Each structure stands twice: as C-alpha cells, then as structure tokens.
Amino acid sequence: MDISMWLALVSIAIGTYLLRLVPYLWMKRRLAKRQTEDGVGSMPTWLTILGPTMIAAMFGTSLVPTQPDTVSWLATGIGILVTFGVWTRTRSMGLPTLCGVVSFGVVTLAF
Amino acid sequence: MSTSAKSLAGTPWKQGVKDAIPLLGGYIPVAISFGLISVQSGFSVLETVLISVFIYAGASQFLFVAMAASGAPLWLVVIMTLLINARHVVYGPNLSPYLNHDKKWLPLMHGLTDQIFALAHVRLPQLPDQARIGWYTGAAVLAWLSWVAGTAVGAIAGGELTRRWPLINDILPFALPALFFVLIVPRCNNRLWSLTIALSAVSAVILKMSGYPNMAIPLAAMSGAVLFYILKNQRVLGVY
Numbered sequence: 133m134d135i136s137m138w139l140a141l142v143s144i145a146i147g148t149y150l151l152r153l154v155p156y157l158w159m160k161r162r163l164a165k166r167q168t169e170d171g172v173g174s175m176p177t178w179l180t181i182l183g184p185t186m187i188a189a190m191f192g193t194s195l196v197p198t199q200p201d202t203v204s205w206l207a208t209g210i211g212i213l214v215t216f217g218v219w220t221r222t223r224s225m226g227l228p229t230l231c232g233v234v235s236f237g238v239v240t241l242a243f
Numbered sequence: 244m245s246t247s248a249k250s251l252a253g254t255p256w257k258q259g260v261k262d263a264i265p266l267l268g269g270y271i272p273v274a275i276s277f278g279l280i281s282v283q284s285g286f287s288v289l290e291t292v293l294i295s296v297f298i299y300a301g302a303s304q305f306l307f308v309a310m311a312a313s314g315a316p317l318w319l320v321v322i323m324t325l326l327i328n329a330r331h332v333v334y335g336p337n338l339s340p341y342l343n344h345d346k347k348w349l350p351l352m353h354g355l356t357d358q359i360f361a362l363a364h365v366r367l368p369q370l371p372d373q374a375r376i377g378w379y380t381g382a383a384v385l386a387w388l389s390w391v392a393g394t395a396v397g398a399i400a401g402g403e404l405t406r407r408w409p410l411i412n413d414i415l416p417f418a419l420p421a422l423f424f425v426l427i428v429p430r431c432n433n434r435l436w437s438l439t440i441a442l443s444a445v446s447a448v449i450l451k452m453s454g455y456p457n458m459a460i461p462l463a464a465m466s467g468a469v470l471f472y473i474l475k476n477q478r479v480l481g482v483y
Contacts, residue, residue, distance in 0.1 A: 133286065133287075133290050136317055137311060137317065139317070140307075140311070140317040140320055140321050141293070141294060141297065141298070141307075142297070143321045144298050144303065144307060144320075144321055144324045144325065145297035145298050147321070147324075147325045147328075148298055148299070148300050148303065148324075148325065148328050148331070149352065149353050151325065151328050151329065151331045151332055152331050152334065152335055152352045152353065152355040153335065153349065153352040154332075154335075155332045155333070155334075155335045155336050156334075156335025156336060156338070156339050156342075156348075156352055156355075157335075158336065159335065159336035159339040159340075160339045160342070160344075163339060163340060175336070175337075175340060178468060179333060179336055179337060180337070181439070181467075181468045181471050181472075182333050182337070182464055182465075182468055183333065183337040183364050184364075184427065184430050184436070184439075184440065185439060185440070185443040185463070185464040185465075185467035185468050185471070186330070186333060186334075186357075186360070186361075186460060186461075186464040187360075187361045187364065187423060187426055187427045188423075188427050188430075188439075188440040188441075188443035188444045188447070188463070188464070188467060189443045189444065189446070189447040189459065189460040189461075189462075189463035189464040189467070190357050190358075190361060190419075190423050190447075190460055191420055191423035191424055191426075191427055191444050191447070192443065192444035192445065192446065192447025192448045192451070192459070192463055193447045193448070193450075193451045193456065193459045193460055193463075194269070194416075194419040194420040194423055195420045195444070195447075195448055196448055196451045196452055198412070198413070198416075200452065207417075208417070208420070211417055211420075211421060212420065212421070212424055215421045215424055215425060216424070216428065219424075219425050219428060224425075225262065225265065225422065225425050225426070226261070226262075226264065226265060228421065228425050229265040229268075229418055229421040229422045229425060230265070232417065232418075232420075232421030232424075233268060233414065233415065233417050233418050233421060236414060236417040236421075237410070237414040237417070240410070240413060240414055241410070
C-alpha cells in the first residue's frame, strides 16, 4: 500500500471509532447533566425504540441466505423454528443458537 | 446463560466470553472470506490483518478493499465506508445508561460492533454495575480477536480452506440470525412491540433482497420505530 492508501485506512479507522465513541460520550454527558436516578428514563424515547428495532433489523438482514433458493429458505425456516422451540424451553442463548445452527446444517446437507 | 435477570456464574469477563461464543459462528467464516478477498485484491497478508485490527467493521472493510482495488478516488472510499458505519451512532447512547465513568470504556468502544451491541443491549441491564466492564471486555475482545484471527487465516489459507470445507461458509453463519432471534424475541411480550419488531425484521429482509444490504439495517429500524409511534398514538387515542 502506498502512503495515500495508508492515510485512507487510518481515516476510516479513526472515523469508525469516533462514530462509536462520540455519541456515547454525548449521551453520557447528557445523562450526567440531568443527574437523574434512572438514566434510561431521561434518554430520548426515539433512541430507546431504535435500540430494539436495530437488533430486529440485524436479525432480518442476517436471515437472508447467501444463495436465496428454496432449500436455503426451508433450512432457514426450520433453523429459526428449532431455535424458538429450544428457547421457549430453556430461555437461554447458547443452546437455542447451537440447535438452530445444527438443524439448519442438517436440512442444508439433507437436500 | 439466561436472557432473564440472573446472577453471574464465575468472573464477569469469563461470562462475557461465554456469551460471545455464538458470535464466532458468524464472525469467523465472514472474516475468512474477507481475508481471502483482500489478498486476491492485491493487499498483503499484513495489510489485510491490519485492516481488520483497526477498522473492525465487516461491511465497510469489504467496500474499502473493493473500491480501492477498482481504483476509486480515496476520498470517496473514505466517505462511503464511513456512511455504511453511520448506523453505529445509536449504539453507544443506547448502552450509556448501563456504563459507569471508568475511562476504560473509551478504548472499549472500538469493539462496539452490530453484534456486540445486540448482545450488550440485552445483557448489560441484567448485570450488576461492577460486573459490566469485565463482561463487555470478555465479549468484545473475543469477538475482535476472532475477527482478526479469521482474517489472518483467510489471507493465508482461505482458498484452501473453502475448497476443503465449503460448508464453513454455508452453515456456520446461521449462528447470527439464531442469536439475534434469541436476543430480540423476549421483547415481543406485547402486541405493540411484537408488531414493531416484526415490521423491522420483515423490512430488513425485503430491503436486503431488493439489493440494499447496507441501508437495510437503518431503514428497517426506522420503519419499525415509525410504526411504534403510530400504534402508540392510536392506543393513546383509543383507536388501537
């Protein structure tokens, strides 16, 4: 890589870090200023809604198979159903995720 | 590990490592692909690894390598990659009520990826204040190291690996939707949130399948938030 490429890399790295850091610092100062007992209560409502909807959107985007054919969608559907089934029994994260991946893999390999 | 409030078993950082293990199924195959593509695009192994160490943002790394290899103007490369990462601006503020004033949080923000945010957003409120930084350090460092290690493996032997075990790229990444599902499903405890979450997820699927993978997350999240406000106002007015 030449100097200009390194500069681009460093700019992106710093910019990405600041995108993660600065809004956090802004909210921290805002919460400190309000000096409320429960910080969540003084956060803007739109921000508390965007948190869960961002996770739901990540779920949606990650759900789309790399090769979106019938078998992949079938495997995806079964994988999510198994994940949900195990979650309803265990209310945990690790085991439902593992069972979901295994069932997804079994369906993918079977077809 | 329970998604409901529960005390910590073992040291906080160990619990963080344990909670982040499902992320590896999604991180490592994508990191291997990135390492392979980066080397094929003309970057050296060391340069490829350094990109993952310092940028540490999947989509923008792929874009950086692709645009740089195609000879795009570097100012445009920088702007485009930062635009893709713009969604990260809502992560820190959402977590900040759960983080104390320890200065160590500042460097740890480097590890605030989509997946770590999703995990931390659910787990941090369940943990005692003094355990949060340890938990986050364990989870974020494991995810970061797996991304860097996966990149190195991909850059050095990615071609051989994907030839021998082609299913690595097909099966393991399902860990991500399964994990996101487990993280978000407890939120669907009433009709308002269930509809909001469903619309966000369905919009994201449609947007990604329509060829807008990078805009899918922020746009789908915003559409869900708009629906939330509409339904909430209707309920307040007695319509819903």
